[in-house]
Each structure stands twice: as C-alpha cells, then as structure tokens.
Amino acid sequence: MNARIKWIQDVMFVGESGSGHSVVMDGAPEAGGRNLGFRPMEMLLLGLGG
Numbered sequence: 001m002n003a004r005i006k007w008i009q010d011v012m013f014v015g016e017s018g019s020g021h022s023v024v025m026d027g028a029p030e031a032g033g034r035n036l037g038f039r040p041m042e043m044l045l046l047g048l049g050g
Contacts, residue, residue, distance in 0.1 A: 012036065015043070 002018035011027035012034065025040050027033025038046070 010034070013040075 004016045006014045006016070008014060011032050013025045014022055015025060016022040023043070024037030025043060026035060026037040027039065029035055
C-alpha cells in the first residue's frame with residue numbers, strides 16, 4: 001500500500017492513496033488554515049473507524 005502527502009500552502013495538504021483517491025486536509029483558521037478540508041486528527045480517527 002502506498003500513500004503520498006503533498007503540501008499545498010500554510011497548513012493545507014492533499015493526501016493521495018495508491019488506489020488514486022485523494023483528500024484535502026486543512027487546519028482551523030485559528031491554527032493558520034482556511035477550513036477547506038478535514039483536520040489531520042479527524043482523518044486519523046476516521047481511518048481508525050474504518
């Protein structure tokens with residue numbers, strides 16, 4: 001299984017799986033983000049749930 005994380009700007013990243021799916025991760029405005037995607041900790045919790 002492969003995964004790739006690409007930094008976009010500030011605290012925004014795009015994660016891409018080996019199967020070709022991608023997801024945007026971003027921080028809260030008070031942490032320097034723009035609230036345009038999942039928080040990284042939310043992604044961790046969703047992954048654990050899956």
